[in-house]
Amino acid sequence: MVVDKLRETELDRLFQAFADSTRRDIVRRVTVGEFSVSGLAALYAMSFAAVQKHVAVLERASLVTKEKRGREQIVRGDHDGLQKARRLLDEYEHIWRQRAARMADILAEG
Amino acid sequence: MVVDKLRETELDRLFQAFADSTRRDIVRRVTVGEFSVSGLAALYAMSFAAVQKHVAVLERASLVTKEKRGREQIVRGDHDGLQKARRLLDEYEHIWRQRAARMADILAEG
DNA sequence: CTTATCTACAACCATTTGGTTGTACAATAA
DNA sequence: TTATTGTACAACCAAATGGTTGTAGATAAG
Numbered sequence: 097m098v099v100d101k102l103r104e105t106e107l108d109r110l111f112q113a114f115a116d117s118t119r120r121d122i123v124r125r126v127t128v129g130e131f132s133v134s135g136l137a138a139l140y141a142m143s144f145a146a147v148q149k150h151v152a153v154l155e156r157a158s159l160v161t162k163e164k165r166g167r168e169q170i171v172r173g174d175h176d177g178l179q180k181a182r183r184l185l186d187e188y189e190h191i192w193r194q195r196a197a198r199m200a201d202i203l204a205e206g
Numbered sequence: 207m208v209v210d211k212l213r214e215t216e217l218d219r220l221f222q223a224f225a226d227s228t229r230r231d232i233v234r235r236v237t238v239g240e241f242s243v244s245g246l247a248a249l250y251a252m253s254f255a256a257v258q259k260h261v262a263v264l265e266r267a268s269l270v271t272k273e274k275r276g277r278e279q280i281v282r283g284d285h286d287g288l289q290k291a292r293r294l295l296d297e298y299e300h301i302w303r304q305r306a307a308r309m310a311d312i313l314a315e316g
Numbered sequence: 317c318t319t320a321t322c323t324a325c326a327a328c329c330a331t332t333t334g335g336t337t338g339t340a341c342a343a344t345a346a
Numbered sequence: 347t348t349a350t351t352g353t354a355c356a357a358c359c360a361a362a363t364g365g366t367t368g369t370a371g372a373t374a375a376g
Binding site: 104105108109110111112114115116117120123124127128173175178181182185186188189191192194195 | 215233294295304
């Protein structure tokens with residue numbers, strides 16, 4: 097089978113990135129507006145370094161990008177990761193609907 | 207704020223459950239057909255107990271259900287978890303589109 | 317120049333995760 | 347009845363995760 101190992105680890109990272117409420121909140125915020133890493137850090141009851149790590153996780157998952165501006169690092173939402181995650185769940189939804197259709201057919205035949 | 211702690215841990219579990227390729231594969235399989243836990247275990251290069259744990263993770267995330275049939279435990283796909291995950295990502299997509307629309311407005315004004 | 321701010325990164329720690337083996341028990345098959 | 351099969355669960359282990367503090371380097375402000 098081999099199932100495309102690269103894409104699999106990409107998806108691992110994506111969903112892992114979503115699996116934390118602080119990171120989900122960061123994604124929402126940086127999609128709406130502009131935040132530096134320290135600007136984000138000010139929002140949560142944890143250290144700067146902890147937030148920095150969360151941002152790094154999101155970056156590896158293509159859910160945010162960072163861009164240096166002066167001494168600050170501006171974090172912005174990246175549509176790429178979100179799209180990929182949605183695509184996978186849509187795939188699952190499709191499989192589900194096919195199954196539902198098959199079951200309807202069986203009932204109609206019966 | 208308080209952001210509904212219950213729903214947040216629910217989402218933590220959901221995305222954590224998706225963050226493993228074996229578990230994603232199990233979800234696909236049990237959505238299409240019927241599998242016992244040992245039937246699933248036969249598919250992967252890991253112990254029965256490991257697969258059993260994966261199924262437990264999926265069950266806690268409302269992505270599968272188990273039903274006892276004789277001495278077997280039948281695993282089936284559960285649409286509930288999938289729907290919730292999709293709903294969250296759709297929310298994010300919506301936020302993204304609003305942002306895009308805002309940016310278009312600004313360009314139109316300017 | 318000196319000080320304050322923003323970031324990066326290492327080292328450390330506790331807990332969780334993803335795997336293992338082993339034991340026990342219920343249900344089926346011989 | 348006895349053996350086999352399917353499951354559950356505990357105990358254990360290595361690695362990853364989510365947090366901390368501390369140090370150091372750029373950049374901006376006084």
